[in-house]
Amino acid sequence: MPRPKTVRLDPFTYKVTFVTILPEAVGHSATDVGEIQVSESQTEENQRSTLVHEILHAIIGQGLREFLREPDPKFEEQIVALLEPRLFGLIRDNPKLIDYLQEK
Numbered sequence: 001m002p003r004p005k006t007v008r009l010d011p012f013t014y015k016v017t018f019v020t021i022l023p024e025a026v027g028h029s030a031t032d033v034g035e036i037q038v039s040e041s042q043t044e045e046n047q048r049s050t051l052v053h054e055i056l057h058a059i060i061g062q063g064l065r066e067f068l069r070e071p072d073p074k075f076e077e078q079i080v081a082l083l084e085p086r087l088f089g090l091i092r093d094n095p096k097l098i099d100y101l102q103e104k
């Protein structure tokens with residue numbers, strides 16, 4: 001399966017790049033420049049998981065961050081860490097749901 005080059009999170013489109021090395025992380029969501037980076041220094045499954053993780057950061061960056069009472073990066077990390085495996089599992093394990101949701 002080819003890797004995505006972009007992720008659409010209406011109204012924005014983020015460029016997705018898979019990079020060899022990321023300092024002190026396996027992913028990075030640079031939403032200010034519209035880019036999500038995923039480190040290739042992990043398994044394919046973990047790269048997919050990291051991409052979902054960084055997409056959640058991008059979603060939070062689209063205004064939700066401003067509503068967090070404590071703009072503590074650790075709190076955001078906890079939210080993302082809680083949601084990511086569940087969202088990833090939802091998408092991965094429910095292809096009929098995804099087909100249904102993709103109907104326009």
Ligand SMILES: [Zn+2]
Pocket residue numbers: 053057077080
């Ligand atoms: Zn994170």
